[in-house]
Amino acid sequence: MSTDSSTSKETRNPAVDGTELIEFKDVTKRFGNNVVLDNLCFNVDSGKHVTLIGPSGSGKTTILRLLMTLVKPEEGTIKVAGDYLTHEQRDGKLVPASERHSREVRKNIGMVFQQFNLFPNMRVLRNITEAPVHVLGLPKDEAEQRARELLELVGLTEHIDKYPSQLSGGQQQRVAIARALAMRPQVLLLDEVTSALDPELVAGVLDVLRDIAHTTDITMLCVTHEMNFARDISDDVLMFDAGRVIESGSPEKIFSDPEHERTREFLSAVL
Amino acid sequence: MTDLTWGLWELLLKGVWVTVQLTFFSALLGAGVAFVVGVARTHRLRVVRVLSGAYMEIFRGTSALVLMFWMFFVLPVALGWQLLPMWSAVLALGLSYGAYGSEIVRGSLAAVAPAQQEAGIALSFSPWQRLTKIVLPQAWPEMIPPANNLLIELLKGTALVSIMGVADTAFGAMLVRNATGESAPVYTIILVMYFVLAFVLTRGMRVLERHAKAGIGQAPPEKSLGVRRRVNVPRQAEAPRDVPSAGGAS
């Protein structure tokens, strides 16, 4: 799809291709006394599709929220495309990042939320063009052109002038996907994107995401309970439990021959 | 009401015009104060929050009439110069009703779902862009009903200026009473005049609310008659909040 080759890295640094795009190093996150992530280390290579699975409360969503700087880690560092996300280097020392620095790094990352979070005060088109125009400084025509292409990709061309409240949940979620892609992120974070949808609307959204996963080289980090979807799109699956990765590997291996007892238990419960 | 001459009517109508002007300019100033203070109270810096909170508590804590006395009699002594009475009145009304309004602004900003902020962060909007493009447009239709209540309070509050000798409606009534020696007719007339002004204001705000809600893809508010205020005392779990503090001002 012509639109998609540009989705990920037309404007990005090709040097990071095939290298570590996301790097978590000894990241610990607590909420009060509750340790959500415990000295977590993992990497995601550029262009890979990684799915995080595990029981709820195991810290999967926290990883996405850390990447979006919606929460901050107590310890450890996170790098995105070679840059520190929550820290910056000043005089050779690592100091907590300024809002400006975080925002710069964050521009590489797009996110789709469980509850869509479309802006109810903007029509579909403006939901998609607002950030490209006002954050990236894209000319309005160009942003609108791109929005139309993305709406075609997600199959919602005829709804371009509607308000979010006039769309079904599945349609809203597809707009949200288009909105995230419009920023041309290198990484797309998907946070249980089908959990809030009526069952009959899930397939449409997953089809769009499959399409994007198979036809683009965008990096995906995905938290989901849709195991078939995870099997379809993932290069790697990480199994979380109690703030740690207890097992990882290809979907074939994790889903058909898991090593860890907890993984087996979890999969038999959800499959 | 039979013995009210045309000249006396003219006096009252001129007073109404002054009341309208006072309401307009005080509302303008008050809205400005309300937005600045209300937004400042959600600021990430503690100093800003404390200062704006202190402003709100002080100007809401004191009586509008006492503040007006202070503006008219103490401030000129302190400064060595004097504002026109009309502008002293606007200043006193705008500053104190703005303090009430800041609570409305803060409340409706806080009522916008936090997830909207997060979506704004995910799209790399700056804090200012998140405020102006995402939060405020969603918050402001919510502000209109309580702002309407406050506006009526402000309209009523303008009558205080008659005590300071500003020739508003209530002041005109005093003159007419002195001229005719009768109180019942003229005070009945101006009470009705104030009521009509309040009615017109309320209708105007309803129209504004309908437009605002349509502008963010929401259903328009249900129609209801007259100036009947909608007290947003929440049902069941929540107790009434803000309604009274925003209401019985001055």
Next chain:
Amino acid sequence: MKWDWSAVSDFMPRLLDGVLVTLQALVLGSLIAFALGLVWAMAQRSNLKVISWPVMVITEFIRNTPLLVQLFFLYYVLPEWNVTFSALVTGVIGLGLHYSTYTAEVYRAGIDGVPVGQWEACTALSLPRTRTWSAVILPQAIRRVVPALGNYVIAMLKDSPMLMTIGALEMLGQARQFSAETFQPTEPVTVIGIVFILIAYPASLLMRALERRLVH
């Protein structure tokens, strides 16, 4: 600005008198407002339109017109009808009447907030109407509206200086009289401004705490 502490101390005895008058007006005005407001609220819920409509019109009218003008009306017009009260009593009636239209709204909202199931249960138990109100509905409604009523008492406090205009010597009246005699407006007006904040701020903190307590 010159600040004269001796003027402050000279003003103190009068301030005390003023505070007493203000508090008198506040307590009596609140009692009227609480009681009359309940009457309005229940009358507005009446099935008889001849009762509910006039009450609604009257309360809307009173609430949407200035208290100051209402005070003048009571003070000047009542004597024309051969009803004469002292300035303070007139002021108390004016405050109470004006604020009863606000408390009526508070009660109304509180009553509306009582779940329909409570009314249905009363019907199922064949409770008489008066028992339904006094034992079931009002106790639930009033508990929730206490903070709102309290906030209107604070609002009333801040409106009480208007009583000065009809000659009641509450705090602002005392301050005005004092400055007229001594030509020193700065100290008394500033002092009573502070006194208002000193009373109103803790009171509103109390109401906020009550709100949190009673909500849950």
